[in-house]
Amino acid sequence: MHNVLQCEADQPESEFRNGRYFVPEIETMGREAISALQLKKLRRILHHAYDNVAHYQRGFNAAGVSPHDLRTLDDLARFPFTTKDDLRDNYPFGLFAVPRRELRRIQASSGTTGKPIVVGYTKEDLDIWASLMARCLVAAGVEPGDMVHNALGYGLFTGGLGFHQGAELLGCAITPASCGATERQMILIEDLEARVLCATPSYALYLAEAAERQGVDFRRLPLSIGIFGAEPWSLSLRDLLQNRLGIMAIDLYGLSEITGPGVAVECKEAQNGLHGWEDCFLFEVIDPETEARLPFGETGELVITTLAKWAQPMIRYRTRDITRLDPTPCTCGRTHVRLMRITGRSDDMLIIRGVNVYPSQIEALLIGQPGIEPYYQLIVEREGAMDTLTIDVEATPGTPEDRFDEIARGLERHIRSSIGLSCHTRVLEHRRVPRSHGKAVRVRDLRPKP
Ligand code: DLL
Numbered sequence: 001m002h003n004v005l006q007c008e009a010d011q012p013e014s015e016f017r018n019g020r021y022f023v024p025e026i027e028t029m030g031r032e033a034i035s036a037l038q039l040k041k042l043r044r045i046l047h048h049a050y051d052n053v054a055h056y057q058r059g060f061n062a063a064g065v066s067p068h069d070l071r072t073l074d075d076l077a078r079f080p081f082t083t084k085d086d087l088r089d090n091y092p093f094g095l096f097a098v099p100r101r102e103l104r105r106i107q108a109s110s111g112t113t114g115k116p117i118v119v120g121y122t123k124e125d126l127d128i129w130a131s132l133m134a135r136c137l138v139a140a141g142v143e144p145g146d147m148v149h150n151a152l153g154y155g156l157f158t159g160g161l162g163f164h165q166g167a168e169l170l171g172c173a174i175t176p177a178s179c180g181a182t183e184r185q186m187i188l189i190e191d192l193e194a195r196v197l198c199a200t201p202s203y204a205l206y207l208a209e210a211a212e213r214q215g216v217d218f219r220r221l222p223l224s225i226g227i228f229g230a231e232p233w234s235l236s237l238r239d240l241l242q243n244r245l246g247i248m249a250i251d252l253y254g255l256s257e258i259t260g261p262g263v264a265v266e267c268k269e270a271q272n273g274l275h276g277w278e279d280c281f282l283f284e285v286i287d288p289e290t291e292a293r294l295p296f297g298e299t300g301e302l303v304i305t306t307l308a309k310w311a312q313p314m315i316r317y318r319t320r321d322i323t324r325l326d327p328t329p330c331t332c333g334r335t336h337v338r339l340m341r342i343t344g345r346s347d348d349m350l351i352i353r354g355v356n357v358y359p360s361q362i363e364a365l366l367i368g369q370p371g372i373e374p375y376y377q378l379i380v381e382r383e384g385a386m387d388t389l390t391i392d393v394e395a396t397p398g399t400p401e402d403r404f405d406e407i408a409r410g411l412e413r414h415i416r417s418s419i420g421l422s423c424h425t426r427v428l429e430h431r432r433v434p435r436s437h438g439k440a441v442r443v444r445d446l447r448p449k450p
Helices: 004-009 031-052 054-063 073-078 084-089 123-139 158-170 182-191 201-214 235-245 359-366 401-419
Strands: 103-108 118-122 147-150 173-175 196-199 225-229 248-255 260-266 274-276 281-286 300-306 317-323 350-352 355-357 372-383 386-395 424-428 443-445
Touching: 031 054, 031 073, 031 300, 073 281, 103 123, 118 123, 123 158, 123 260, 147 158, 147 182, 158 173, 158 196, 158 260, 182 201, 196 201, 201 225, 201 235, 225 235, 235 248, 235 359, 248 274, 248 317, 350 372, 350 386, 355 359, 359 372, 359 386, 359 401, 386 401, 401 424
Parallel strands: 147 173, 147 196, 196 225, 225 248, 372 443, 386 424
Antiparallel strands: 103 118, 248 260, 260 274, 281 300, 300 317, 350 355, 372 386
8 A cells, every 4th residue: 555665566677676866867857757657656545645634534524525536636626625724623643544553753842832743654655755855955956975964953853863864865974963962063074074063043043153253164064965945045145154164055945744855956067946856755736725736937835745655645735935936947947836035924024014924034124224234033023903024133242332223224214125025123232142053033023012
C-alpha cells in the first residue's frame, strides 16, 4: 500500500535507489512529464488518505468527491483543503494513515501557543526527506566532504534534524551545534573550518555581529555558503549577510506539516526563486479570500499536497505563506516550479491605515539606511478603531543620541515615500532590540485580544 518502492518505480531513475542527489532525469524533466508523474502519484496518495484517514474520508464525502474522480491535475481543485486547525482537532494521531508500529519519528511544530501540532514519519518518509534535503544541499553548492555547521535548533523543531540527515546522506561532516551558545559556535566554525552554515537568517546576522565584536573576520574563513530559512527574510538582508559573512546566502523553505525543511531551495546558479520538488509535492497558489486557484505568476497563498508522505499525507494543505509560482525553466537547468520567495504569512500581514504590509517589506527598507543597525521590531497597537505601527530600530554604535530623532524622522519619510505607510519610528541605543537565536520575533502585537 504505502510503499516507497512503488513510488521509486514511477520515477525514471530514482535518487532513492542510486544515491545521487542531483538527478537530471527528475530535476530537469519537461512540464508534461512532471504533470504525468504528479498525476500518478497524486492518485495513489488520495487513495491512501481516503482509505486510511477518517478525517479525509469524511471531508471528501462531504465535498462529493472520491479519489476515483481525479482524472487530471485540475480535478484536485474539487478536493477540500486541510488546515492547521485540522491538525489540532485531530491531535495527536487522527491524521495518521499508517499503524503506529510503522512510525519511526514524531516532530512538532514550533508554534508556542495552543495545542502542539505533531507530525509523524515512517522509515520511507524519513528516507525521502533526507534525500530531498541532500538534493537541496547540492542545489545550494554543498559537496560531499564539506564541513557543515548546523546552527538550527535540534529537538521537536524540524530544522536541526532535517538538515542533519540530508548532510550526512550527502557525505558531509555536520556539527550539530543547534542554536545558542554563540561564542562556542564561532570557535567551532573557525576551528573546524566549516564551509557551510545552516541557520535562520536572523541568527546568522547575530553570529555576524558577535564575530565582529570578538574581532573574528568570517570573510577570511573557509565559510562560503550560508543556507537560511524558517522565517521570511528580505533581499536586503541577503545582501548584508553575504557581505558581512563573505558567503553566498541561499534561501531554503519548508514546514513541519509538509515534512520540514527541504520542500524548496534556491540554486547557487541563479539565486532567484526556490525550486519546489514537484516529484514529491504538488504546489498550488490560491486567493486566500475566495479560495480559487490562481494561475502561475499571480501572488497568493501557497497550498501544498504531499505526493510521497505515507505516515501523514497532507492533501491541499493551506500553508498561509504568500508567494507566486514561476514554472519557466531556470538557468541552472532545473525545471521544477520556482517559489518566488515567501514574502510573509497571511496571518502576519499588517493593515495600517489601509496599507497592507508584511514585516519583510519594512525590513527591506530599513536595512542599509545610514545611522542604524539591521535589527528591528514592529509594535502594533490600537488607537480607537485604527491600528498604529511603531518601528523600533537600533542606532549604529557611536551615533550621538541627539541625532536619534532626526534619523527616526528620516526613516519615517523613507517608508512613507516608498510604500505609502505612515508609522512612528523610535531609534534606540545599541543592543536594545532583542536578538534571536531561532526564529526572530518581528512583531509585538499589543492590540487588545478580541
Ligand atoms: O521552519 C522548517 C524549516 C527549518 C525551514 C529550517 C527552513 C529552514 P516550521 O517551524 O513548521 O518549519 O515553520 C514553517 O516557517 O510556513 C513559513 O511561514 C516559515 N518559513 C520557513 N522557511 C521559510 C523561508 C520550519 N525560506 C513556517 N522563507 C513556514 C520564509 C519561511 N518563510
